[in-house]
Amino acid sequence: MVIKKILFWFSVIMVILWFLIPIVMIFIAALTPADDYYNPHKIFPSRLTFEHMYKLLFVLGGWKATLISLEVALISIAISFAIGLPAGYAMTRYIFPGKNFVRLAILMTRSIPLIVIAVPLIVVYMEIGIADTVLGVALAHTAMILPFVVLITSSIFSGISVEYEEAGMIFGLSRFRAFLTITLPLAIPGLAASAIFSFIMSWNEVFVASVLTLTNRTLPAHILNTAMTSPDYFKFAAGTLMALPAMVFIFFIRRYLISMWGISLK
């Protein structure tokens, strides 16, 4: 019995270490002074420095790339919710011919690799003059996020009883007012979690972002194109800069994670 318990806790601790060690080590490595890093006898740094982070952000263009990443994510979230939320509502609250076909079509778009879409998109972008722009990347990321937003909002709304809305309508509210004042407030926590989830999807996407832009690169695209020719400590700083916001955000939505991935992976 005791041996079983020890084995159990041993495996729990091993799993935790397996996942945490690389994360903790890159944070430490990002703050290690260069001479400590290149000294083979020093595993841990003698002091910590923000020099690499500072240089990455303000000399090597990390800050600009971070801002572009934020812009791209915010624009794609805004568009996805503006058009995806009504669609999600329609998918739960209305019965109409062709509904199953629409659902299937939206599911299908999720299994099309973005890699195929990227190259033809540049051709379109050059014609309409948004090649190498923030908007261009944001629209491509919207294509990635939108199907997820439709499916998840539809699942959130289906969890809120239609009777509340109907009660509101009996008291003289229009369907739109009833949605706005009754259903929407109830849906806010779930919607916020899915917005964060969408943010992480866009923040992490690298292939499309680096194919579509040359000068306006998002953070991962910037790193992909510069990291391997930079000294090691800048690589660690770059990894830290990518990881921190994502980790903070996933902490806030940890309760929703399982169901969210369930939907995003359908």
Add this chain to the structure above:
Amino acid sequence: MAEGKIIAWLLLLPTLLFLVTFIGYPLVSAFTLAFSGETSALDNFKSLFQDRMFWRALKYTLFLAGVVVPIQLVLAIAFALLVNTRFKGYSFLLYVISIPLALSDVTAALMSYTMFAPMGYINKILMNLGITEAPIYFFGFMFRSREFWVIALTEIWRATPLVFVIILAGLQSINREYLEAADIFGFTRRQKLFKIILPLLKPSIMSALLIRTLFAFQIFGVVWLLAGRDIPVLAGETYYQYVHLNNPQMASVYGVVIAIITLVISYFYLFSLQSKHLEGGR
């Protein structure tokens, strides 16, 4: 409710238009671009099949998928069983396992580099323990087979949680009564795992396998950062053809190959699920 139908379609219209414009249309033009040759529609594919790089990229993509996906599945099932015991503090373990879900392939590659770099922690520890004198090199064209295993390990680290989430969801939906019944009949834990839990998990395992295999054919960031074209993969070649050779046509051809593989795998998956439904109906 004719009015309701119209409202529903109006609400859906912007989304459908957007998806047609930004996914449907580019998809079609990727195919037309790939199938437009000077003499025949298959010109591009002929030169693709004569290109040694393509075959190497296909080989490495398949190898990586073949190594990574089965290991991920086994690990994910083990992690899910561990979390599902709901021991005190299991929610912390759940959070830790889900962290890599929020990390991009670029981040994971850089974390892996932190460990395996010539002056990385693994080398430093080995040297300080006196096990090795000089750093072991894991990266570079000379050390391609080591690079391959580092990439495989990084992918296992990064994407096992994705499989884990699907398996755990499946595990949580298993009716407790089955397990209680097994207890009454005196099943051992082994028997419960192999006779009850795993068979009931089959749908989750199938969908996890499908999703991971599909993503495995799109592997890009980890490989590109850690090995560049030392280890060519299909998505990496797409990127190389467009960004470095400025050849949108060949880039589309590679993209289309990935899309076709994706479609074939999903088709087989759907087909096998459907045949199971038919069996159930007998």
